[in-house]
Amino acid sequence: MKIERYDMIVIGAGPAGLSAAIEAAKKGLKPIVFDENARPGGQLFKQIHKFFGSKEHKAKVRGFKIGEELLEEAEEYGVEVILNATVVGLYPEKEVTVKIGDKVKHYKGDAILVATGASENxxxxxxxxxxxxxxxxxxxxxxxxxxxxxxxxxxxxxxxxxxxxxxxxxxxxxxxxxxxxxxxxxxxxxxxxxxxxxxxxxxxxxxxxxxxxxxxxxxxxxxxxxxxxxxxxxxxxxxxxxxxxxxxAVGLSPMSQLLKQAEVKMNDTKGGHVPECDKHGATSVPGIYAAGDVSGIEEASSAMIEGRMSGTAIACYLGYMTEEERDSRIDELEKQLDTLRQGMFAPKNRGKLVEKTDEGIDVSMNLLNKGFVTDDEIERFPGVTHQKGIHPVIECTQNIPCNPCQDACKMGCIRIGENITSLPAIDPEKKCIGCGMCVASCSGQSIFLVEEDVEEGYGEVTMPYEFLPVPEVGDRGVALGRNGQYVCDAEVTKVRIAPAFDHTYLLTIKVPNDMVMRARFYKKEA
Amino acid sequence: MVDIQAKLKEIGPFVEEPDDDLLVCRCEEVTKGQIRKAVHEGIFTLEEMRRYLRSGMGLCQGQTCGKLVKSIIASELKVSPAEVVPASSRAPMRPIEMCILAEDGGGCDE
Amino acid sequence: MSNVADVVIIGGGINGCAAAYYLAKGGTKSVIVLEASNSIGHGGSSRNGGGVRQSGRDIRELPYAMYGIKNMWPTLSEELGVDTEYTQKGNLRMGKTPEHIKKLEALTKSANSVGLDVRMIDQKEVKEICPYLSDEVIGASWCPTDGHANPLTTTLGYYKRALEMGVKFYTEAPVKSLQKVKGKVRKVILNDGTIFEGETIILVSGYESRAIARTIGVDVPMTRLIDECLVTEMQPHMIDVMFGCASADFYGHQTKHGSFVFGSDSGWETVDEMVDPSTNIPDPSKLITNSMTLSASCRAIQGYIPALKDAKIVRSWCGWLDESFDGVPFLSRVDEAPGLILACGFTGHGFGTAPVVGLMLSQMVQGEETVVDISALQYNRFKPCR
The missing domain is CATH 3.50.50.60 (FAD/NAD(P)-binding domain)
Structure with a gap:
C-alpha cells in the first residue's frame, strides 16, 4: 500500500489555492493542487469585469485575465495542478482521498491547504x-x-x-x-x-x-x-x-465540509461555518490551513492575498523559510490585505449604514435605496466639477479600495492620494486632454468625459460602453439618465477603442448642453 | 444542559402556517411544516432532524438546505441560528460509485 | 425543575428511551433521562445496520430477541406514532466456502435447540430469495421471521412518545459519577456539578457505562470497538431481506427509502485509537472514519451483491460498539450497589432487542418478573479463565 506524500497538498485551484501554491513553490516546496473542475481558476474565469483595488491587487484587470496570469505563474514555478480530481475525504495524519477519473487515490501532505471556496445560498x-x-x-x-x-x-x-x-x-x-x-x-x-x-x-x-x-x-x-x-x-x-x-444572489456559504470532517475547530458565524484560523490561515489541527472563501466569504482579490499568506506560513511550517523571513513577507501581504479591507465596505462596517464618506460628505441615500445618485446629489462629490472644455466627471461616491484612475491620468487631473479608499478628486489646475484613459480604467464605470460646448447649444458626454453591437458614429438614439429614464435625444459622435482600454469602448454622444450632467447612458431606441 | 420539556413548554404548541407546504429539502422532499412540527415534538438539533425526517441526507448532503433548516429550527425554538449546532460532514464529499471505491486498496497506485 | 425522580436513566439511546417509555406506560410517575451529547440516539442507536433478527444470536439472548419479534415489533410503529419501517422478510446469512457453511450449520443447530425457525438453504434457494447475489455465495442460513427497521426513527419514536407521557429529557448532560446515599445508589452527578437523584438508576450508556459504574466501585468487563456504516443513494426497490455473512464481511439491507445501509470493516478498527487530530491525544468522542474502511466495505459488499456496483455511496459514518467479554449484554440489578440497574455491553446487536430490553428494564424497576428469564446476563458473570 503506497501513499504518495507531498510537502503541500492544496485542495481547490481557485485564486486562494493557486496563489498559495505559487508562493510556497517560490520557496522550494513541491505543492500539488487538486480541483474537481475541468478548468482551474475557480470563479475567476467567470469574472469578465475589471477588478477593484490598486496595482498590486491587479486592479482594472478583468478577473479571467487574472486567472490566466495565475496559471502561467503556477506553471513557471512547477506547481502540479490535477484537474477533474475531487477530494472526497480529509482524514487524520493529513491524508486525502481523491477521486480522479474512475480511481480513488490516497495522498498524504506534510501540510494541507483547504481552499475549496463557497457555494450559493x-x-x-x-x-x-x-x-x-x-x-x-x-x-x-x-x-x-x-x-x-x-x-x-x-x-x-x-x-x-x-x-x-x-x-x-x-x-x-x-x-x-x-x-x-x-x-x-x-x-x-x-x-x-x-x-x-x-x-x-x-x-x-x-x-x-x-x-x-x-x-x-x-x-x-x-x-x-x-x-x-x-x-x-x-x-x-x-x-x-x-x-x-x-x-x-442571496449570499454564499463556505464549503467547509472537508475541514469539519478533519475535526478542525469551527466557528458558526453569520457568514457560515468557518474554521477557526490564526492570521496565517492555520487551523486548530497542526498542518491544516484554510484560505479564501472557505475561511470567510470575501472577494477574489483578498482570497489571492490570503492564499499567499497561507503559502508563506506553510513554507515556514515545513522549514523552507525562517520565521523572520515569514514575518516580513506576511507583514507585506497583510498591508495589501488591509488596504482592501478599508472603506465603507470594510468587514467592520458590514450591515451598518454609513451616512458620511471619510471626507465628511453625505452619502447618497438614493444610491442606497434606488441604485442611482440623483442629479442634485451628484454635485457634492469631489470628482464632479464644472469646467470649461473637456474634463472628467467622476461619479465615485463611496469609499471603496480602488485607485487605477489616479495612475490612468498622465496629466495629473485625478487625485486619490495615499489612502486608496479616498474619493477621487479633480485637480482643476491640471488640464484634461480628453484621452479617455480614466474612463476605460475605472472598474466601476463611473467616469465620464464631459464637454459643455462643442457647438452652439450642444455638448458631448463620453462614457464607457461594454455592450454589443457597438454603436457607430452617426447613430441616433436616446440618452438615459442615472436613473435609466429618458433625458434627451442623442447622436453618437465618436467611438473609440484601443488595446489599453481592454475591451471597454469609449462612446461619445452629443446632447443639448444643459443635458451633459444628466445623460449617462446611450440606447439606440427609446 | 438542555431541559427538553421546559423548552417545549416555552415554545408552545405547533401552530400551522400558510407556507407549511414549502419544500425546503428538495433532495428528500421535506417541507417547512414537517420541520416546524418536528421541533414541537422535541427534535431540536440538525442531527436529530436528519435522522427523523431525512432533511439534508440526499445527494447534495444538505449543501442547499442545511442553512435553511437551521434557521427554521432556530426560529421555532426562538433562538438565534448560531445556537443551532451545524450538522456534521461525512465522507465521501461527493457521491462515488461503489465499484470505484471497491478498487481502492488504500494507496496511490493500485 | 425537580432533579428528583423515581427513576433516572443515564443514556438517551434507544434502550434508554425505550425503558423511559415503558416505565411511563407502566405507571412510574417520574422518569428522567440524561443524555451526554446534544442529540438523542447519538451513540450506537444511529450507528448500526438496523437488523431486527434472532438468527446468529447467542442462545442466552435468543429468548428475549424472539419475544420482541413476536410480540412487540409488529405493532411498534402504531404504538410510537412513527414509521419504524419494520420489515419482517427474513435474514439471509451467506457463506462462500465450506468453512462458512460449517459455521452457519453450527449456529443454526443451536438456534433450533431453543425453538427458532432457521434452516440451511443451498445456492439455488438463495438465488430464489435474492437474484442479485454473486455465484460465489454457495449457501446460507435462512431465518424467515427476521427483518430490519429504521433505528433512527425508532429511537426518536420512543423519545417522542416518552416526552408526550411526561418523561423529562436533558441533553448535553454528561454524567461524571454516581454516589450512594445510605448504602443505596441514589445520586447522579453531572460534569457541571448538577445533581439528580433517583430511587432507581438505570445505567444504559454504552461503553461509557463502564467509567460511570466504576465511580461506585463496579467494573463491567467490556471494551469498545469502532464500526463503520455507509449508505447508497436511493435505488429502485430490489430486496426486503436483511443480509449478513458467515465471515462477517458486511451486513445491511435496503431501506424503505430505497437506499441501502451497510456496515463493514477494514481490520483497522481493532487498533483504531480515535485520536483528536488537534492534540494527538485519543478522544473517543471524535468518531472519525478512517481512510480505508469505506472502500474495503464496498469491496466486501460488491463481492456478494455485484448488482450494486454502480450505486453511489453518499455517506459513511462510524460508532463505537460496547463489546462485552463474552458477546452478550449485561442486563441486571447490581447486588453490591442496590438501586442500580445495568444495561450495557450490547456488542453491536442491541438495536433489534431494544423494545424488549426497554420493557424488561421497566419490569425490573417495577418489581415485576421480566417477560423471559435473563439470569444469564448477570453483570458479575465473569470468571477467571485459569
Missing part, C-alpha cells in the same frame, strides 16, 4: 424549485463559461456585488433584467456597480422579496412584495413581472 419561496430559478453564480457559469443565455426576461434577487455584477453581465449577454429586488432596505454592493445597472433602466426594489414564482412546468412569472420590519410581506404591495428566469 438558496432561499425558499413558493415555486423555488421550478426550472428557471437559478443561482446568480450558475447564471454566470452558463453565460461566461458555456456561452449559454440563461433566460430572456430575468428578475434578480439580491443587491450585493454578485447580484449587481451578474445583472449587468446578463444584460451584456442580451437578457432583459426586469427588476432587481432585495429584502434589505439598502443596496448591499458597491454603489458604482448599482449605478451602472440602474442607468441601463433596471428598476431597484429594496425592502422587497419574492412572494412566489409562477408557472406549471417552468417559470413564467414572479411576484415580489414589500417587506415590513418583521421581514414579512405587507399585503397589497405585491408586484407581478412576466419573467422566464429568476436569479438568486
Amino acid at each position: 438558496m432561499v425558499n419561496f413558493e415555486g423555488w424549485t421550478k426550472p428557471g430559478v437559478i443561482g446568480a453564480g450558475a447564471a454566470q457559469t452558463m453565460m461566461n463559461l458555456h456561452h449559454i443565455k440563461p433566460g430572456n426576461r430575468i428578475l434578480m434577487l439580491g443587491s450585493g456585488n454578485v447580484g449587481l455584477v451578474v445583472s449587468y453581465q446578463l444584460m451584456q449577454a442580451g437578457c432583459e433584467v426586469v427588476a432587481l429586488a432585495d429584502a434589505a432596505p439598502r443596496v448591499g454592493g458597491y454603489g458604482v456597480h448599482a449605478a451602472k445597472v440602474a442607468r441601463c433602466g433596471v428598476p431597484f426594489y429594496l425592502s422587497h422579496t419574492i412572494v412566489k414564482v409562477e408557472g406549471d412546468e417552468c417559470v413564467t412569472g414572479v411576484v415580489i412584495g414589500q417587506v415590513g420590519p418583521d421581514w414579512k410581506v405587507i399585503p397589497g404591495t405585491e408586484k407581478h413581472f412576466d419573467v422566464d428566469t429568476v436569479c438568486l
Whole structure:
C-alpha cells in the first residue's frame, strides 16, 4: 500500500489555492493542487469585469485575465495542478482521498491547504424549485463559461456585488433584467456597480422579496412584495413581472465540509461555518490551513492575498523559510490585505449604514435605496466639477479600495492620494486632454468625459460602453439618465477603442448642453 | 444542559402556517411544516432532524438546505441560528460509485 | 425543575428511551433521562445496520430477541406514532466456502435447540430469495421471521412518545459519577456539578457505562470497538431481506427509502485509537472514519451483491460498539450497589432487542418478573479463565 506524500497538498485551484501554491513553490516546496473542475481558476474565469483595488491587487484587470496570469505563474514555478480530481475525504495524519477519473487515490501532505471556496445560498419561496430559478453564480457559469443565455426576461434577487455584477453581465449577454429586488432596505454592493445597472433602466426594489414564482412546468412569472420590519410581506404591495428566469444572489456559504470532517475547530458565524484560523490561515489541527472563501466569504482579490499568506506560513511550517523571513513577507501581504479591507465596505462596517464618506460628505441615500445618485446629489462629490472644455466627471461616491484612475491620468487631473479608499478628486489646475484613459480604467464605470460646448447649444458626454453591437458614429438614439429614464435625444459622435482600454469602448454622444450632467447612458431606441 | 420539556413548554404548541407546504429539502422532499412540527415534538438539533425526517441526507448532503433548516429550527425554538449546532460532514464529499471505491486498496497506485 | 425522580436513566439511546417509555406506560410517575451529547440516539442507536433478527444470536439472548419479534415489533410503529419501517422478510446469512457453511450449520443447530425457525438453504434457494447475489455465495442460513427497521426513527419514536407521557429529557448532560446515599445508589452527578437523584438508576450508556459504574466501585468487563456504516443513494426497490455473512464481511439491507445501509470493516478498527487530530491525544468522542474502511466495505459488499456496483455511496459514518467479554449484554440489578440497574455491553446487536430490553428494564424497576428469564446476563458473570 503506497501513499504518495507531498510537502503541500492544496485542495481547490481557485485564486486562494493557486496563489498559495505559487508562493510556497517560490520557496522550494513541491505543492500539488487538486480541483474537481475541468478548468482551474475557480470563479475567476467567470469574472469578465475589471477588478477593484490598486496595482498590486491587479486592479482594472478583468478577473479571467487574472486567472490566466495565475496559471502561467503556477506553471513557471512547477506547481502540479490535477484537474477533474475531487477530494472526497480529509482524514487524520493529513491524508486525502481523491477521486480522479474512475480511481480513488490516497495522498498524504506534510501540510494541507483547504481552499475549496463557497457555494450559493438558496432561499425558499413558493415555486423555488421550478426550472428557471437559478443561482446568480450558475447564471454566470452558463453565460461566461458555456456561452449559454440563461433566460430572456430575468428578475434578480439580491443587491450585493454578485447580484449587481451578474445583472449587468446578463444584460451584456442580451437578457432583459426586469427588476432587481432585495429584502434589505439598502443596496448591499458597491454603489458604482448599482449605478451602472440602474442607468441601463433596471428598476431597484429594496425592502422587497419574492412572494412566489409562477408557472406549471417552468417559470413564467414572479411576484415580489414589500417587506415590513418583521421581514414579512405587507399585503397589497405585491408586484407581478412576466419573467422566464429568476436569479438568486442571496449570499454564499463556505464549503467547509472537508475541514469539519478533519475535526478542525469551527466557528458558526453569520457568514457560515468557518474554521477557526490564526492570521496565517492555520487551523486548530497542526498542518491544516484554510484560505479564501472557505475561511470567510470575501472577494477574489483578498482570497489571492490570503492564499499567499497561507503559502508563506506553510513554507515556514515545513522549514523552507525562517520565521523572520515569514514575518516580513506576511507583514507585506497583510498591508495589501488591509488596504482592501478599508472603506465603507470594510468587514467592520458590514450591515451598518454609513451616512458620511471619510471626507465628511453625505452619502447618497438614493444610491442606497434606488441604485442611482440623483442629479442634485451628484454635485457634492469631489470628482464632479464644472469646467470649461473637456474634463472628467467622476461619479465615485463611496469609499471603496480602488485607485487605477489616479495612475490612468498622465496629466495629473485625478487625485486619490495615499489612502486608496479616498474619493477621487479633480485637480482643476491640471488640464484634461480628453484621452479617455480614466474612463476605460475605472472598474466601476463611473467616469465620464464631459464637454459643455462643442457647438452652439450642444455638448458631448463620453462614457464607457461594454455592450454589443457597438454603436457607430452617426447613430441616433436616446440618452438615459442615472436613473435609466429618458433625458434627451442623442447622436453618437465618436467611438473609440484601443488595446489599453481592454475591451471597454469609449462612446461619445452629443446632447443639448444643459443635458451633459444628466445623460449617462446611450440606447439606440427609446 | 438542555431541559427538553421546559423548552417545549416555552415554545408552545405547533401552530400551522400558510407556507407549511414549502419544500425546503428538495433532495428528500421535506417541507417547512414537517420541520416546524418536528421541533414541537422535541427534535431540536440538525442531527436529530436528519435522522427523523431525512432533511439534508440526499445527494447534495444538505449543501442547499442545511442553512435553511437551521434557521427554521432556530426560529421555532426562538433562538438565534448560531445556537443551532451545524450538522456534521461525512465522507465521501461527493457521491462515488461503489465499484470505484471497491478498487481502492488504500494507496496511490493500485 | 425537580432533579428528583423515581427513576433516572443515564443514556438517551434507544434502550434508554425505550425503558423511559415503558416505565411511563407502566405507571412510574417520574422518569428522567440524561443524555451526554446534544442529540438523542447519538451513540450506537444511529450507528448500526438496523437488523431486527434472532438468527446468529447467542442462545442466552435468543429468548428475549424472539419475544420482541413476536410480540412487540409488529405493532411498534402504531404504538410510537412513527414509521419504524419494520420489515419482517427474513435474514439471509451467506457463506462462500465450506468453512462458512460449517459455521452457519453450527449456529443454526443451536438456534433450533431453543425453538427458532432457521434452516440451511443451498445456492439455488438463495438465488430464489435474492437474484442479485454473486455465484460465489454457495449457501446460507435462512431465518424467515427476521427483518430490519429504521433505528433512527425508532429511537426518536420512543423519545417522542416518552416526552408526550411526561418523561423529562436533558441533553448535553454528561454524567461524571454516581454516589450512594445510605448504602443505596441514589445520586447522579453531572460534569457541571448538577445533581439528580433517583430511587432507581438505570445505567444504559454504552461503553461509557463502564467509567460511570466504576465511580461506585463496579467494573463491567467490556471494551469498545469502532464500526463503520455507509449508505447508497436511493435505488429502485430490489430486496426486503436483511443480509449478513458467515465471515462477517458486511451486513445491511435496503431501506424503505430505497437506499441501502451497510456496515463493514477494514481490520483497522481493532487498533483504531480515535485520536483528536488537534492534540494527538485519543478522544473517543471524535468518531472519525478512517481512510480505508469505506472502500474495503464496498469491496466486501460488491463481492456478494455485484448488482450494486454502480450505486453511489453518499455517506459513511462510524460508532463505537460496547463489546462485552463474552458477546452478550449485561442486563441486571447490581447486588453490591442496590438501586442500580445495568444495561450495557450490547456488542453491536442491541438495536433489534431494544423494545424488549426497554420493557424488561421497566419490569425490573417495577418489581415485576421480566417477560423471559435473563439470569444469564448477570453483570458479575465473569470468571477467571485459569
